[in-house]
Amino acid sequence: MTKKDRPPVAGWLDACLQQQHAAVALPAVTLNRKLTASSLEKPAFNLNVYQQAEAYLDGLFADYGAAKATLGAENFKESNVLVVYMCYKRANLIRSTLTSLLMSQGLEEYDLMISQDGLGGPGTPYVLDVEVQETVNALYVHHEVNLCTGLHHYFVKRFAFDIMGYEYLLVVEEDNALHYQALQKRLRYLAHLICTQFLKSVLDLSLEEKEIGLVSLTELDNSLLVDESRYNSAVLRAAVEDGHLWVFGVHKSRYDAVSKHLYDYYKVIKGHDYSLAHAPPLHDTIRALHKEKGFPEGIPLSQDAFFVHSLLKEGYSRRYLSLVRLTQPMGWMGLHFKQDPAQFYMKYGQGMYEGTIAAKAFEVAKNPEELEELKKDAAARLDVIYQQYLGRAVELPTSDSVVLRLVVGRMNGVELVRDILNSAEHRRQMKVMVGTRGAPKR
Numbered sequence: 001m002t003k004k005d006r007p008p009v010a011g012w013l014d015a016c017l018q019q020q021h022a023a024v025a026l027p028a029v030t031l032n033r034k035l036t037a038s039s040l041e042k043p044a045f046n047l048n049v050y051q052q053a054e055a056y057l058d059g060l061f062a063d064y065g066a067a068k069a070t071l072g073a074e075n076f077k078e079s080n081v082l083v084v085y086m087c088y089k090r091a092n093l094i095r096s097t098l099t100s101l102l103m104s105q106g107l108e109e110y111d112l113m114i115s116q117d118g119l120g121g122p123g124t125p126y127v128l129d130v131e132v133q134e135t136v137n138a139l140y141v142h143h144e145v146n147l148c149t150g151l152h153h154y155f156v157k158r159f160a161f162d163i164m165g166y167e168y169l170l171v172v173e174e175d176n177a178l179h180y181q182a183l184q185k186r187l188r189y190l191a192h193l194i195c196t197q198f199l200k201s202v203l204d205l206s207l208e209e210k211e212i213g214l215v216s217l218t219e220l221d222n223s224l225l226v227d228e229s230r231y232n233s234a235v236l237r238a239a240v241e242d243g244h245l246w247v248f249g250v251h252k253s254r255y256d257a258v259s260k261h262l263y264d265y266y267k268v269i270k271g272h273d274y275s276l277a278h279a280p281p282l283h284d285t286i287r288a289l290h291k292e293k294g295f296p297e298g299i300p301l302s303q304d305a306f307f308v309h310s311l312l313k314e315g316y317s318r319r320y321l322s323l324v325r326l327t328q329p330m331g332w333m334g335l336h337f338k339q340d341p342a343q344f345y346m347k348y349g350q351g352m353y354e355g356t357i358a359a360k361a362f363e364v365a366k367n368p369e370e371l372e373e374l375k376k377d378a379a380a381r382l383d384v385i386y387q388q389y390l391g392r393a394v395e396l397p398t399s400d401s402v403v404l405r406l407v408v409g410r411m412n413g414v415e416l417v418r419d420i421l422n423s424a425e426h427r428r429q430m431k432v433m434v435g436t437r438g439a440p441k442r
Helices: 011-022 049-062 064-071 091-102 148-163 199-206 252-269 282-293 303-313 341-348 368-390 396-407 413-421 424-435
Strands: 081-087 111-116 137-142 168-173 176-178 184-189 192-197 212-216 234-239 247-251 318-322 327-329
Touching: 049 064, 049 148, 064 148, 081 091, 081 148, 111 148, 148 168, 148 252, 148 303, 168 199, 168 252, 199 212, 199 247, 199 318, 212 303, 247 252, 252 282, 252 303, 282 303, 341 413, 368 396, 368 413, 368 424
Parallel strands: 081 111, 081 168, 111 137, 212 318
Antiparallel strands: 168 247, 176 327, 184 192, 212 247, 234 318
């Protein structure tokens, strides 16, 4: 499918993708192969939609060999790394973000599964119409039932590790446009073909780290505080429960450690309307499971929260988190948040790193000198922001607080600048600056 033939998409995202891929010399990617969804049997019609989803997954999990046949995956596995693009029904969004994933350099070295949730009710389902390059080993599964996010995420993990036996799982949710090197990159440098990986290489980096449970791309934009050209391949050691899991990777060893907990969560939520997890009876049963597992009171009820707290329970208290944002989040469209774009972008901003990742992934804190340089540079950049918008230097306690939050993965530069621009001090500074211009000549 050529760009001319593609249905209309959100203009700003299309422009973003054009700019990103035009800015660097990429090998030609020809998207000329349509995928056909696996032929799945519909569950018994006498069950409600939630019972249908339960019966569907229980059937898959009861016989892994039969599950492979049902899902069209009997001869699918060619790599030890599975990339899963999870999506639902938002056609324009899927066309754009899946295309950004397919443009990822080196994707052909991995297996790709597109897992699309079913409607589970009346309506016309969106059937994938994005074409895939011939060089990518891809599987398209369009579930006949609606799994909702809780069951869908559990299916993806269990499919990858238990049914198929992969060692690495990389998950991309549909409302994230990727940097073309977010998964892996190739480039010619000093006449040598250097092949590095980002998410997978960070997973490899984490395997000897006994407290690292997973790796993820940050959703926070701190580009004003960080020299992105220097730190685009840097990772932070953040608390495992901090941040979202919009684009993340996990190794089989970590999944094996928590699979029993995830199965308990699955047993609690299956057969219920997961969109009503905040209300009884599902709310109460999830909270009871939290208590049984010894999880902190009041944590979110979601499958992501249960996953990270299961890792924490098993001793995996940290995650590796990219310092630079390599994805453009678009969660306002309904999966993560239900708000208008302006509200979403006031928190997460627009844009991502558009340069080239030229170095292997590394943990900043492993090199004390590098960490100190990062801190000094961030403090200097913060001072420039203060001088520009408040007309004064930043206070040392404020600077120390911002830098600390940055290096532990909790700083949101978009909110920082927004708060500065919305402050009364900034308005006073602007009034002074405008007033010094003098009255206009008549």
